[in-house]
Amino acid sequence: MLQSYLPALVFVFLGVAIGAAFAYLGRLLGPRRAIAAKREPYECGLPSDVRSGFRFGISFYLIAMLFILFDIEVIFLYPVAVQLRAFGTFALIEIGVFIALLAVAFVYVWRRGALEWR
Amino acid sequence: MPDATGLELLAADLREQVPDAVLDTEHFRGKAALHVAPASIGAVLEFLRGRGFTFLASVHGLDYYPEEPRFGVQYELLDMSALDRITVKLRVPLDDPHVPSVTPDWPTADHQEREIYDMFGVIFDGHPDLRRILMPDDYEGHPQRRDFPVGGEPVLFTYNEAQGTQYTD
Amino acid sequence: MEIVRREKAGSPESLRIRRQRAQELLRGPELEGAALEKYVTERVMTTTLDRALNWARANSMFPATFGLACCAIEMMAIVASRVDSARIGSEAFRATPRQADLMIISGRVSIKMAPIVRRVYDQMLEPKWAIAMGACSSSMGVFNNYAIVPADKFMPVDVHVPGCPPRPEALMHGIFKLRKKIMEDPDEGWRRRYEAIGTEEIVRRDDIDPLTDSEVGTGDGRDQAVNVFKPGDTAGA
Amino acid sequence: MATETRHLDRTTTLEPTERIEQHGDLAPEQELLTLNMGPHHPATHGVLRLLTTLEGEVVRDIKPIIGYVHTGIEKTAEDKSYWKAIPVVERMDYLSYYFNAMAFCGAVETLLGLEVPKRAQYLRVIHLELNRIASHLIFVATGGLDLGAVSMFWYGWRERDMILDLFEQTSGQRMHTRYIQVGGVAEDVPRGWEQNLRKFIKAMPERNQQYRALLAKNEIALSRLKGVCPLDADELLKYGVTGPLLRAAGNPWDLRKAMPYSSYEDFDFKIPVGTEGDNWDRFAVRLAEIDESVKIIEQAIDGLPEGPHIADDRKVVLPPRHELATSMEALIHHFKLVTEGYRVPPGEVYYPIEGPRGEYGCFVRSDGSSKPARVHMRDPSFVNLQAFAPMVKGAYIADVIATLAMLDPILGGIDR
Numbered sequence: 001m002l003q004s005y006l007p008a009l010v011f012v013f014l015g016v017a018i019g020a021a022f023a024y025l026g027r028l029l030g031p032r033r034a035i036a037a038k039r040e041p042y043e044c045g046l047p048s049d050v051r052s053g054f055r056f057g058i059s060f061y062l063i064a065m066l067f068i069l070f071d072i073e074v075i076f077l078y079p080v081a082v083q084l085r086a087f088g089t090f091a092l093i094e095i096g097v098f099i100a101l102l103a104v105a106f107v108y109v110w111r112r113g114a115l116e117w118r
Numbered sequence: 119m120p121d122a123t124g125l126e127l128l129a130a131d132l133r134e135q136v137p138d139a140v141l142d143t144e145h146f147r148g149k150a151a152l153h154v155a156p157a158s159i160g161a162v163l164e165f166l167r168g169r170g171f172t173f174l175a176s177v178h179g180l181d182y183y184p185e186e187p188r189f190g191v192q193y194e195l196l197d198m199s200a201l202d203r204i205t206v207k208l209r210v211p212l213d214d215p216h217v218p219s220v221t222p223d224w225p226t227a228d229h230q231e232r233e234i235y236d237m238f239g240v241i242f243d244g245h246p247d248l249r250r251i252l253m254p255d256d257y258e259g260h261p262q263r264r265d266f267p268v269g270g271e272p273v274l275f276t277y278n279e280a281q282g283t284q285y286t287d
Numbered sequence: 288m289e290i291v292r293r294e295k296a297g298s299p300e301s302l303r304i305r306r307q308r309a310q311e312l313l314r315g316p317e318l319e320g321a322a323l324e325k326y327v328t329e330r331v332m333t334t335t336l337d338r339a340l341n342w343a344r345a346n347s348m349f350p351a352t353f354g355l356a357c358c359a360i361e362m363m364a365i366v367a368s369r370v371d372s373a374r375i376g377s378e379a380f381r382a383t384p385r386q387a388d389l390m391i392i393s394g395r396v397s398i399k400m401a402p403i404v405r406r407v408y409d410q411m412l413e414p415k416w417a418i419a420m421g422a423c424s425s426s427m428g429v430f431n432n433y434a435i436v437p438a439d440k441f442m443p444v445d446v447h448v449p450g451c452p453p454r455p456e457a458l459m460h461g462i463f464k465l466r467k468k469i470m471e472d473p474d475e476g477w478r479r480r481y482e483a484i485g486t487e488e489i490v491r492r493d494d495i496d497p498l499t500d501s502e503v504g505t506g507d508g509r510d511q512a513v514n515v516f517k518p519g520d521t522a523g524a
Numbered sequence: 525m526a527t528e529t530r531h532l533d534r535t536t537t538l539e540p541t542e543r544i545e546q547h548g549d550l551a552p553e554q555e556l557l558t559l560n561m562g563p564h565h566p567a568t569h570g571v572l573r574l575l576t577t578l579e580g581e582v583v584r585d586i587k588p589i590i591g592y593v594h595t596g597i598e599k600t601a602e603d604k605s606y607w608k609a610i611p612v613v614e615r616m617d618y619l620s621y622y623f624n625a626m627a628f629c630g631a632v633e634t635l636l637g638l639e640v641p642k643r644a645q646y647l648r649v650i651h652l653e654l655n656r657i658a659s660h661l662i663f664v665a666t667g668g669l670d671l672g673a674v675s676m677f678w679y680g681w682r683e684r685d686m687i688l689d690l691f692e693q694t695s696g697q698r699m700h701t702r703y704i705q706v707g708g709v710a711e712d713v714p715r716g717w718e719q720n721l722r723k724f725i726k727a728m729p730e731r732n733q734q735y736r737a738l739l740a741k742n743e744i745a746l747s748r749l750k751g752v753c754p755l756d757a758d759e760l761l762k763y764g765v766t767g768p769l770l771r772a773a774g775n776p777w778d779l780r781k782a783m784p785y786s787s788y789e790d791f792d793f794k795i796p797v798g799t800e801g802d803n804w805d806r807f808a809v810r811l812a813e814i815d816e817s818v819k820i821i822e823q824a825i826d827g828l829p830e831g832p833h834i835a836d837d838r839k840v841v842l843p844p845r846h847e848l849a850t851s852m853e854a855l856i857h858h859f860k861l862v863t864e865g866y867r868v869p870p871g872e873v874y875y876p877i878e879g880p881r882g883e884y885g886c887f888v889r890s891d892g893s894s895k896p897a898r899v900h901m902r903d904p905s906f907v908n909l910q911a912f913a914p915m916v917k918g919a920y921i922a923d924v925i926a927t928l929a930m931l932d933p934i935l936g937g938i939d940r
Contacts, residue, residue: 029340030412030413030414031413031414032413033413035409037406037409037410038409038410040410042383042384042385042407042410043559043560043562044560044561044562044563044564044565044573045403045404045406045407045562045563045564046403046406046560046562046563046573047406048560049558050557050558050559054555054557055555056555056580057555057579057580059580060580117581146871146872146873147634147635147637147871147873149873149874151872172761173761173764174764175764175766175876175883175885175902176874176885176887176900176902176907178887178900178902180887180889180897180898180900181898182897192872192874192887194874194876194885194887194902198775198777198782201782201783203783203874203876205874224762224764225762225763225764225910226762226763226764226907226910227764228910229906229907229909229910230906230907233906237598250591251590251591252590252591252594252939252940253399253434253591253594254398254399254591257398261433261434261596261599262596262598262599264602266433266599267433268431268432268433268596268599268600268603269432269433269434270427270430270431270432270433270435271427271431273431352566353564354570355570355571355593356570356593356595356615356618356935356936357615357618357699357700357936359570360618360619360662360699361698361699363666363677363681364681364684364685366677366681367677367678367681367682367684367685368678368681368682369681369682369685382565382566394593395593395595397591397592397593397594397595397939399591399592399594400563400571400592400593403562403563403564403592407564423595429600429611429612429615430595430596430597430600430612430615431600432595432596432599432600432603433596433599434594434595434596434599435595435596451700452698452699452700454698
């Protein structure tokens with residue numbers, strides 16, 4: 001059973017290995033000169049006075065959460081869609097209910113105007 | 119351009135409209151100019167706006183160093199319909215360099231008056247935000263005054279190479 | 288005033304000569320002790336890893352877009368089709384100093400801009416290089432006045448590109464020179480290329496003031512490379 | 525989203541508690557961020573610093589801060605004699621160097637009362653219009669780059685190099701050529717120049733057509749430009765804006781037509797005028813101006829009159845080289861002009877001309893000596909920048925970048 005997963009594992013392993021190798025070599029071979037100015041934030045060449053405690057507007061978080069919500073919904077659809085013939089009509093109905101529920105949520109969000117960028 | 123006679127007529131109207139504003143009229147190389155008392159610059163510009171000079175092209179300052187009163191501020195007015203230009207000039211001494219600002223009713227003069235303040239030190243009363251515009255904020259001195267040294271480094275030839283690069287002043 | 292020609296103290300030998308001498312050592316008898324030590328320091332310094340690193344760095348310099356004034360237009364022209372800096376891997380002009388390792392100071396640095404240029408240079412990646420492009424950033428150029436600061440005064444500059452503004456080809460020539468410098472095979476100046484080091488005409492160090500022949504010490508101990516003719520002898524340059 | 529803008533006098537980010545009493549209703553969900561789109565920024569076309577106060581993505585208040593490339597050119601010009609001041613003045617607005625030189629020389633010629641020969645006026649017009657096209661090409665290139673159309677950058681520079689070859693052929697240098705002298709032009713045009721110019725005149729309009737094909741039907745460019753940050757004509761006039769920005773808003777003010785100088789009245793060309801005055805009109809007006817400039821150049825090169833390329837008043841103009849070998853008097857004039865320069869009768873003149881960004885007015889005051897007592901350039905970018913804040917208040921950050929690209933400010937001219 002493991003056999004069929006081997007290519008995926010090798011692929012992941014290679015990706016991680018090469019990424020780590022480049023990062024480590026860069027740190028190993030590159031000269032380092034710790035200057036105070038280098039650690040400060042870069043704001044177009046000027047000392048930045050944006051305080052770290054800055055709170056972003058609510059609409060950013062709203063849009064982010066809505067995206068995650070509907071993105072996961074799509075993720076659930078993939079496996080069902082691939083094997084629909086095997087699962088039979090029961091899966092079709094069940095997915096239909098799942099989508100209908102989320103559609104209600106979507107309409108509610110839309111009506112409340114959370115999607116418009118304020 | 120308003121020719122010499124037109125300028126005189128304009129100056130006459132201006133004199134009885136705004137008493138003791140016009141000090142002198144000048145017609146040089148086909149261009150008309152009005153010398154005006156600094157205090158009445160706002161009223162003069164409003165009068166000229168009524169006469170059709172609705173566009174203030176440029177406000178620039180200059181330093182007549184040896185002559186007194188030392189600083190000059192000039193306003194270039196343009197009449198787009200009659201294709202006419204006129205200059206309004208005023209002179210301000212060094213010890214009392216105050217000129218009423220025209221920014222409230224001519225917004226284009228905002229940055230230009232700040233530049234004159236920055237470069238010459240002429241203070242515009244009533245300007246919404248009179249700060250230095252070109253030089254760094256903590257710079258002392260007004261660079262374009264004629265008695266301000268041009269600065270810069272002496273060119274180092276071999277004979278004065280040892281002198282190093284102290285600034286001229 | 289008699290002219291003294293003498294060896295300038297500790298003139299560095301050219302790189303090629305050191306490499307030549309290292310190969311000579313190999314042809315000699317079996318190496319051990321001091322000779323081996325000398326050979327190792329000669330050869331190890333330019334090992335393949337260093338050369339490989341320098342080769343990689345030289346061929347992928349990402350310039351930080353530091354366009355100040357007229358030279359910026361000619362700097363942008365090196366990215367255009369006629370003089371293409373993509374040939375040597377440096378066409379990706381990075382906007383942030385965090386991704387750039389070559390700063391081309393193209394334009395006049397005013398006193399208000401100098402701290403910002405220095406700060407952006409500090410925030411750049413290591414190893415970093417700087418090209419002062421144009422007369423204004425190299426030496427105040429046309430505007431020798433109160434408002435301009437030459438780049439040398441506040442940051443280390445590797446290559447000065449003359450011109451006002453320099454042609455795009457001139458800037459490319461500057462970048463090529465910098466690449467050779469990075470690959471530790473710098474183009475020597477004419478004195479070193481023709482082994483003419485030490486032939487500067489030096490009057491005794493600094494105890495005679497060339498102008499008035501009076502005793503004066505410049506105090507900074509620098510050698511005075513003095514023009515042989517006193518001013519007034521000839522009509523001057 | 526048309527909440528009225530609150531003018532923030534304090535430029536630092538406010539503590540949440542402070543902000544509550546200051547802005548009342550705004551307090552709970554949105555905090556204002558003051559950010560520097562500072563001197564070192566890829567989209568500010570030079571070293572312009574925009575102190576922007578943002579509410580999320582929306583710009584509440586913007587303050588342009590300039591002076592980062594202030595070179596004290598006007599002070600340096602006072603220190604040089606008249607003919608030496610031209611290279612210094614030329615480096616003010618470094619995209620339209622011919623216009624700076626033309627404005628300065630026009631002012632000095634007015635002071636001197638010097639008459640420029642017809643051929644020199646035509647040559648000046650040809651070079652001014654070529655320089656206008658080159659400046660608009662850089663506007664199209666960097667404007668396209670700011671909007672994300674990176675390929676426009678390469679097209680813009682491809683045409684610009686053709687123009688710079690023409691400049692190089694007549695004056696020996698690509699930029700800051702010092703070709704326009706007081707009294708006329710430095711040299712007459714070399715032999716092969718006219719063929720190259722005709723080749724360019726034939727190639728430019730169809731290259732311009734390529735730009736329109738590339739951008740005019742490009743969905744992204746249209747949505748970024750159409751109806752974005754408009755400002756109507758009389759609001760612009762209040763801020764003293766001239767040039768393509770004003771013409772895009774519908775006011776056909778162009779000094780070449782209104783107050784013709786240097787024999788512009790001999791050519792017939794049209795003035796492209798926009799309707800709404802939004803970013804798209806500003807872009808389209810400049811592209812149309814390129815076509816008009818090509819028409820002017822064609823008429824000027826066809827009707828180029830014979831005659832001297834520079835005035836022959838020996839007191840002001842250098843005598844030709846071959847004359848030095850023969851006539852002693854030419855040698856004296858040459859020596860006097862080169863060492864001390866010519867003296868200009870005292871007076872003050874303001875000489876405005878129409879440049880690619882608006883009205884370039886050079887004010888020269890002479891006190892009778894051989895050095896100008898005061899040189900001031902009324903730079904259009906400096907004045908147009910004041911109209912930038914009302915344009916972008918209440919717009920998104922992306923629109924600020926697009927509007928700044930369409931404003932086409934040149935920081936060398938702004939900071940002088």
